[in-house]
Amino acid sequence: MQTPAPFEYEHASSVDEALALLERHGPETRLVAGGHSLLPMMKLRLARPERLVDVNDLTDLAYVRREGDQIAIGALTRHAQLASSPLLASLYPIFQDAERVIADPVVRNRGTIGGSLCQGDPAEDLSAVVATLGGSLKIRSRTGERVVAARDFYLGPYETQVGPAEMVTEVVIPIRPGAGSAYEKVERRPGDWAIAAVGCFLTVSGGVIADCGIGLAAVGAPGLPALEAEAALRGRPAGEEAYAAAAQMAAAHCRPQTDQRGPAEYKRDLVAELTRRALRRAAARVMAGGA
Amino acid sequence: MTATTPVPLSPAGNPIGFGRMLRKEDARFLRGQGHYLDDIKLPGMLHGAILRSPHAHARLVSIDTSAAEAHPKVKAVITGAMLEGLKLAWMPTLSRDVQAVLATDKVRFFGQEVAFVVAEDRYSARDALELIVVEYEPLDPVIDARLALAEGAPVIRDDIEGKKDNHIFDWEAGDREATDRVFSEAEVVVAQDMLYPRVHPAPMETCGSIAHMDRVTGQLTAWSTTQAPHAHRTLYSLVAGLPEHKVRIISPDIGGGFGNKVGIYPGYVLAVVGSIVTGKPVKWVEDRSENLISTSFARDYHMHGEIAASRDGKIKGLRVRVLADHGAFNGTAQPTKFPAGCFHIFPGSYDLDAAHCEVTGVYTNKAPGGVAYACSFRVTEAVYLVERMVDVLADELGIDPAELRRINLLRPEQFPYTNKTGWVYDSGDYGRTLEVALEKAGYTELRRRQAEGRERWRAAGGSPEDPGAGGEHLMGIGLSFFTEGVGAGPKKHMDILGLGMADGCELRVHPTGKAQLRISVQTQGQGHETTFAQIVAHELGIPPEDIEVIHGDTDNTPFGLGTYGSRSTPVSGAAAAVVSQRVREKARIVAAAALECSPEDLEWELGRWQVKGDPEKGKTVAEIAMLAHGTLELPEGVEGHLDASVVYDPPNLTYPYGADICVVDLDPGTGRVKVDRFIAVDDCGPRINPMIVEGQVHGGLADGVGMALMEAIQFDRSGTCLSGSLMDYLLPTSLDCPSWELGETVTPSPHHPLGVKGVGESATVGSPPAVVNAVIDALEPFGVRHADMPLTPAQVWLAMRGRPLRTDIVEM
Incomplete structure (x- = not known):
């Protein structure tokens, strides 16, 4: 049994209460939802928060709904809910593609989109999905709310825009009628983190991206x-030639590191x-959607 | 003797003898009511935690434990210096080396034990570790085994007087001269280097112990996760100088062992010391990371194989050089005479003219061990070597791997067969087993579909330059044929630290006809409580539900060296059969006295002695048991009661064998491999409980897929273990496994009283080369002849480009 360092534990029954606790107890306080990243790190004593604020009771943050020309996803929405959402399945099957290869059913039943995004793990799949779709995150504090684009959300690995007394409450994805989307991942074993993964969406008009x-x-x-790959695709006829060019640009753009999952060149x-x-x-x- | 004849059923519906029945132990396991080490809570029990080295090789400059000692819940802090005073700083290993219990002079591997804290609870013990201040002076480590004997390599074991290098042993088997001659005359010689990487048993339950030294009685009781409680008792006695009659080892339910729980770990000794110091019971249970980084690994064999043959495919000879990485202390569990275990069974299942191997063991700055891990004492490495070499030869000669095996497999009339390194294979009909497997796989059709698939891949644009073009996948088909020598072992050949490998067994039939069987081996999930009850049922006709199998407590069971190397059924199973037969013969005398006839006038009908020619007259075992405990007058010299005890010294090993066929699907665009089918045809002699045998095979096959495709304990150049969690050390899951396709042939062992051969490790031994051969076969369009395990997507991608990596060290 792995034993974490001592910590205090409280649970919040509302967003306001969670924010108040964060403010009161300072930067060594962490929110915990599914806990599938935080708790293992605590057990290995790689993370040592002084206090956990449990937000699992904030069930009003668990939703996937259409709001005008956007999809709003509550931060406490579990992976399993994302995987089974008919709305996401019809508009953005990339979510289902990704959810099918995230960890295992036990993790997917507890892990949340808010926790996944805020962990800031470079290999995390939903971060790539939300960035692919140009989504944004609502970040609340006691004094107000701000919206940050997913592509600006990360300051670096495990580092986000969320301040010590703030929390992400919602993820917003713009709806693009007729869009096609997909997620492709290779891992060493089902349930493992990606060796590499790629998400994309396309809208096509008159055969042109x-x-x-x-x-x-x-x-x-x-x-x-x-x-660069995105820029190169826009305005180009959809087809193998465009994909090959984009593939080369994406490969040139990424910054992989050699580790146990394989060498950077791979x-x-x-x-x-x-x-x-x-x-x-x-x-x-896109074709199947009849766009 | 055969398992195929139908046996009568008991009132509970169980076979009175061999056959499928649900496991007796499953009722408690499936309800979560097993009783494992960590379920045991003793009054006043304290908890221990171990501080481990962050360096692979460093001099210990100082240790300051004062802050830890000041922790309000800490009861004791123990260091190597304190153990030196008690002469307990070093303990003997199973290979006549010594291992540091706590480091005194240097640390020699990443994760080595440095200090031990005893506290009121586990959290406090762990917290206090962070209060210990250790000053290290880092030294250059030896991480690459291939450089361990290089000129000027740092000397790891300077604790051994006069030690000037990292050499442990040289050992050879077979006939060097004859082999050299065969090679010099051969038409074809092919060589291949291969690494069987360091892997870990990774049992679900980690290792641990609770020691209670009773200061009043002087009795040490240790509850311990051990596969070999009796061996542990003797070793505790030798390590700590405790009188052996005052040492009791209790092995509760064990959550998997696979060889990981054979040896004694520093934590066990430290729990004893902690109990001596505090006067309280002390529990130490390692966490997952500690299990992976510090306890017994397996394999780590760097092999150079050469195979000699005629051009038409007749194998003439096999020559092997091995560099064996044993880590910082030689703690490998092998029979004393065989420092490379049974590796010299490497000529495998083939009829060849000569064979020779040389094995050199070296120290490195890595965790010690090299223990079994489901390998029947390194038969795993041997089978991998020969089965890969046969495929390498097949590639060289352009002969189908199935055909090449057909040409060279030993023939039935050659048994008993003395192989070229001295093993006497007991029985076999190898050709038939191979044909059953090929038939089951639909081999010819598979090859046809494979050829079509390759054609599709090429037509779609696939080529070595652009493997992924066109998106077509490639099929790979791999074979392996294995022969194991298990059931260690005959006392004349095999011992560990001078302890012979014979097994005791005791059977008592109580007055009402219910029985207790006491065995010396220790189940870790193999189903002994069922299998051994079925053996007694088979011999005595007592329903298996009426037989209690008692194991795991040295005060309540006879001596024996425990369960590993697939030895339980071959050795203790034989003991159980023999002791049952003794009881049966005693029952005959009692029955004769009761029926007022001569024992020779009686004949045995399962569960009953009856008068020849007058079967109405007879006594059941239950009736005889009551008579034996009653007032019946017995013949002169016959004692009452119905019990017996035996010690079984096996006359030879048993030699289970089998044919494995693996079919994989390779995605050449990504390097990803999926096992599509796996056919395993095993011959382990008659099957006592076929369901349990199949379960053992299923587990072993999954294990083989894991080793072939994902498992490896890896290090960086500084010696940090990179595989210290199950996120890094990948184990296969159900998603990695196809629906196993099993088959059997039955060739009894002529010398085992039940004809059974043991099966615990068959699938683990046989399956890795089948999977690797399949992947290499899928890579045929790329001209790949070999790549080392684990064949991760990255390794396969690199192999397609002609530059597979070493898999023991990760260059960051």
Whole structure:
């Protein structure tokens, strides 16, 4: 049994109460929801918060709903809810693609989108999905709320824009009628973190790529967008030639590191291959959607 | 003797003998009511925690424990210096080396034990570790085993007087001269280097112990996660100088062992010391990371194989050089005479003219051990070597791997067969087992589909330059044929620290006909409580539900060396059969006295002695048991009661064998491999409980897939273990496993009283080369002949490009 360092524990029954506790107890206080990243780190004593504020009772933050031309996802929405949401399945199947390869059912039943994004693990899948889709995060404090684009959310690995007395309450994704999307991941074993993963979406108008997004996991910053590849795709006819060019750009853009999952050159090659595959699959879904 | 004849069923519906029945132990395990070490809570019990080294190699300059001692819940802090005073700083290993209980002079591996804290609870003990201040002077480590004997390499074991290098042993087997001759005359010689990486048993339950030294009686009781309680008792006695009759080892339910729980770890000794110092029971249970970084690993064999053959595929000879990485202390668990265990069974299942191996053991700055891990004493490494070499030869000669095996497998008329390194294989019909497996796999059809798939891949644009083009996958088909020598072992050949490997067994039939069987081996999940009851049922006709199997407590069971190397059924199973037969013969005398006839006039009908020619007249075992405990007058010299005890010294090992066929799907664009099918045909002799045998095979196959594709204990160049959690040390899950396709052939062992051969490690031994051969076969379009395990997506991707990596060290 692994034993964490001593810590205090409280649970919050509202967002306001959670924010008040964060403010009162200072920067060594951490929110805990699913706890699937934080608790293992605490047990290994890599993380040593003085106090945990349990937000699992904030069930009013568990939702996936359409709000005008956006999808709003509450921060306490569990992976399993994302995986089974008909709304996401119809508008952005990239969520289902990703959820199918995130950890295992036990983790997916407890882990939340808010926790996943705020952990800031460079290999985390939902960070890449939300960055791909150009989503944004609502961050609340006692004094107000601000909205930060997912692509600006990370200051570095395990480091986000969220201040010590703030919490993410919602993730917002713009709806793009007719978009196709997909997520491709290679891991050493089902349930493992990605060696590399690529998410993308496409909208196509008259055979030409009108809009697109590409997000990478495990090969640089969390939710790393492949900006050059995106720019190169826009306005170009959808097809293998465009995908191949984007794949090369994404591979050139990423910054993989050699580790136990493999050498950097492999990961770079994988990004190219997975970019091609994700684009093909997303494009097929555009067609299937009748756009 | 055969398992195929139908046996009568008991009132509970269980076979009175061999056959499928649910495991007796499952009722408690499935309800979460097993009683494991960490479930044991004694009054006043304290908790221990170990401070471990962050360096692979460093001189200990100083240790300051004052802050830890001041912690309000800490009862004792123990250091190596304190142990030196008690002459307990070093303990003997199973290979006649010594290992530091707590470091005194240097630390020699990442994770080595440096100090021990005893506190009121586990959290406080762990907290107090952070209050200990240790000053280290880092030294250059030896991490690369291939450089351990290099000129000027740092000397790890300067504690051994006069030690000037990192050499442990040289050992050889087979006929060097004859082998060299065969090679010099051979038409074809192929060589291949291969690493069987360091892997870890990773049992679900980690290791631990609760020691209670009773100051009044002087009795030490240790509850311990051990596969070998009797061996532990003797070792505790030798380590601590405790009188052996005052030492009692109790092994409760064990959550998996796989060889990890054979040896004695510093934590066990420290729990004893903690109890001596505090006068209270002390519990120490390691956490997952401690288990992975510090306890007995397996394998770590750097092998160079050479195979000689004629051009038409007749194998002539096999030659192997091995560099064996034993870590910082030689703690490998092997029979004394065999420092490389049974590795010299490497000629495998083949009829060849000569074979020779040389093994050199070296120290490195890594965790010690090298214990079994489901390998029947390094048969795993041997089988991997020969089965890879046969495929390398097949590739060289352009002969189908199945055909090459067909040409060279030993023939039934050659048994008993003395192989070229001296093993006497007891029985076998290898060709038939291979054909059953090939038939089951639909081998010819598989090869046809594989060829079509390769054609599709090429047509779609796939090529070595652009493997992923076109998106077509490639099929790989891999075979292996293994022969194990298990059931260690005959006392004349095998001992550990001078202790022979014979097993005791006691059987008591109570007056009402219910029985207790006391065995010396220790189940870790293999189902002994069921299998051994079925053996007694088979011999005595007592229903298995009426037989209690008692194990795991040295005060209540006869001596024996425990469960590992698939030895339980071959050795203790034989003992159980023999002791049952003794009781049966005693029952015959009692029955004869009751029926007023001569024992020779009686014949045995399962569960009953009856008069020949007058079967109405007879006595059941239950009736005989009551008579034996009653007032019946017995013949001169016959004592009452119905019990017996035996010690079984096996005349030879048993030699289970089998054929494995693996089919994989390779995604050449990513390097990802998926096992699509796995066919395993095992011949382990008659199957006592086929369900349990199949369960053992399923587990072993999963294990083999894990080792082939994902498992490795890896280090960086500084010696930090990179595999200290189950996020880093990957174990296979159900998602990595296909639906296993099992088959059997039955060739009894001629010398075992039940003909059974043992099966615990068969699948673990046989499956890794089948998976690797399948992956290498899938890589045929890339001209790949070998890549080391684990064949992760990265390793496969690199292999496609002709530059697979070493998998023991990760270059960051």
